[in-house]
Amino acid sequence: MTERQPAETLYQQLKQDIRDNKLPIATPLKQEQLASDYGVSRIPIRDVLGRLKNEGWLTQSGKRGVMVHPLSATEAEDLYMMRMYLEPLILSHAMPKFNHQILGQATDILEQLDQPKLSISRHGDLNWQFHACLYQAANRPTLFNNIYHLHQLCSRYIGFHSVELHYEKTSQHEHYQLLNAIKAKQLGKAKNILKQHISEAGEILVEYLHKNMHF
Amino acid sequence: MTERQPAETLYQQLKQDIRDNKLPIATPLKQEQLASDYGVSRIPIRDVLGRLKNEGWLTQSGKRGVMVHPLSATEAEDLYMMRMYLEPLILSHAMPKFNHQILGQATDILEQLDQPKLSISRHGDLNWQFHACLYQAANRPTLFNNIYHLHQLCSRYIGFHSVELHYEKTSQHEHYQLLNAIKAKQLGKAKNILKQHISEAGEILVEYLHKNMHF
DNA sequence: AAGTTCATTTTTGTATTCAATTTTAAAAAT
DNA sequence: ATTTTTAAAATTGAATACAAAAATGAACTT
Numbered sequence: 001m002t003e004r005q006p007a008e009t010l011y012q013q014l015k016q017d018i019r020d021n022k023l024p025i026a027t028p029l030k031q032e033q034l035a036s037d038y039g040v041s042r043i044p045i046r047d048v049l050g051r052l053k054n055e056g057w058l059t060q061s062g063k064r065g066v067m068v069h070p071l072s073a074t075e076a077e078d079l080y081m082m083r084m085y086l087e088p089l090i091l092s093h094a095m096p097k098f099n100h101q102i103l104g105q106a107t108d109i110l111e112q113l114d115q116p117k118l119s120i121s122r123h124g125d126l127n128w129q130f131h132a133c134l135y136q137a138a139n140r141p142t143l144f145n146n147i148y149h150l151h152q153l154c155s156r157y158i159g160f161h162s163v164e165l166h167y168e169k170t171s172q173h174e175h176y177q178l179l180n181a182i183k184a185k186q187l188g189k190a191k192n193i194l195k196q197h198i199s200e201a202g203e204i205l206v207e208y209l210h211k212n213m214h215f
Numbered sequence: 216m217t218e219r220q221p222a223e224t225l226y227q228q229l230k231q232d233i234r235d236n237k238l239p240i241a242t243p244l245k246q247e248q249l250a251s252d253y254g255v256s257r258i259p260i261r262d263v264l265g266r267l268k269n270e271g272w273l274t275q276s277g278k279r280g281v282m283v284h285p286l287s288a289t290e291a292e293d294l295y296m297m298r299m300y301l302e303p304l305i306l307s308h309a310m311p312k313f314n315h316q317i318l319g320q321a322t323d324i325l326e327q328l329d330q331p332k333l334s335i336s337r338h339g340d341l342n343w344q345f346h347a348c349l350y351q352a353a354n355r356p357t358l359f360n361n362i363y364h365l366h367q368l369c370s371r372y373i374g375f376h377s378v379e380l381h382y383e384k385t386s387q388h389e390h391y392q393l394l395n396a397i398k399a400k401q402l403g404k405a406k407n408i409l410k411q412h413i414s415e416a417g418e419i420l421v422e423y424l425h426k427n428m429h430f
Numbered sequence: 431a432a433g434t435t436c437a438t439t440t441t442t443g444t445a446t447t448c449a450a451t452t453t454t455a456a457a458a459a460t
Numbered sequence: 461a462t463t464t465t466t467a468a469a470a471t472t473g474a475a476t477a478c479a480a481a482a483a484t485g486a487a488c489t490t
Contacts, residue, residue, distance in 0.1 A: 054269045078357035085300040142293035
């Protein structure tokens with residue numbers, strides 16, 4: 001971590017470390033501690049903490065200092081509900097703009113997702129790439145960024161419930177269904193599949209959290 | 216601006232100044248310039264710029280520096296579309312929790328909105344207070360904060376199209392309709408009114424922007 | 431005259447320093 | 461023993477200082 005502009009790297013690093021539960025939970029983070037841990041001064045740490053707080057990865061803890069934002073079933077439910085409404089919306093806008101190049105790219109990503117033994121983080125990356133590839137076509141930066149942000153926050157929860165492999169299969173099945181509906185230019189059907197896709201994932205996750213969140 | 220913790224005040228101030236077009240548009244902001252303008256050092260300026268960038272008030276301009284995020288009809292449309300889907304959603308969650316106290320408070324705010332000669336910013340404040348008062352009841356921090364954020368960004372556009380007073384009337388009418396549907400515990404009707412309320416405002420705004428945004 | 435090169439200036443990101451606030455924990459009081 | 465006071469330590473927000481990167485513009489080439 002001895003670079004010219006640590007901030008961006010630091011941001012990615014800290015976010016990853018929050019995802020992976022590498023940071024003390026329920027206890028305030030000390031800027032100086034982090035600074036020495038990550039080998040930089042407090043200034044870039046402050047910047048990154050501010051940004052992560054703003055994005056919902058960290059929460060203000062008391063008057064001074066921030067802590068890791070606690071996971072909650074309610075938040076997960078909110079995130080998935082929002083996605084459930086916003087993603088079909090951006091899909092509508094993307095629909096008329098799809099072409100062979102984009103659909104080919106989406107197919108490529110799906111095939112990579114078919115490979116067995118993907119790490120959770122790799123799986124998450126590819127999953128987002130698939131959706132992003134479709135959503136980008138809409139050319140709606142504001143809406144897209146909002147959705148991206150929601151996906152990011154969801155990733156903490158997905159890392160948490162270490163994924164029942166069963167679900168991954170049906171998830172892939174839905175991905176292909178979605179792509180087929182798109183190719184057939186069936187907007188309504190595609191939107192329904194997508195909504196269902198997100199809703200299902202959300203329900204499984206929330207149920208899992210209600211069962212396994214005793215902390 | 217000689218205070219103990221300038222940052223929060225500075226944040227509000229800069230945001231207001233962006234709303235009011237007090238800042239140079241389409242040209243990168245200089246930290247030192249702002250620092251001397253607002254009478255603080257560059258550090259809190261940097262913090263606030265970072266935050267405002269994160270929240271969509273500023274955009275990265277080139278490799279270094281940020282500029283005021285340009286208004287666009289597309290963004291306005293996105294913001295209103297998101298609100299159109301998310302606000303009825305939070306209303307559903309709020310519905311079972313309403314009580315006399317909350318509804319009384321909402322009524323108070325509506326009566327204040329009835330007073331003539333309100334400044335635009337006061338009108339915007341009260342309008343948000345009305346909606347927030349209802350949405351708070353849902354007890355859904357994640358969803359609520361997202362919606363709050365959308366409202367904030369919309370405020371730039373509302374300030375811009377200096378409001379046709381005609382619309383304010385029908386807007387108030389819809390507010391009362393909404394409140395009545397809530398009192399009558401008609402969730403479906405309430406959601407429809409709200410959706411319609413937002414959708415109308417969005418359409419008027421976007422149309423106005425398409426006409427009057429030659430810059 | 432238009433385009434390149436390179437040195438100067440500007441501006442930013444980060445480190446260091448400082449002052450104020452918050453936290454803490456030990457002593458005093460009930 | 462429990463609560464209150466208060467003084468020391470820890471921690472933060474902000475100012476100042478410094479080094480690296482980017483922008484600027486004048487001299488030079490074609």
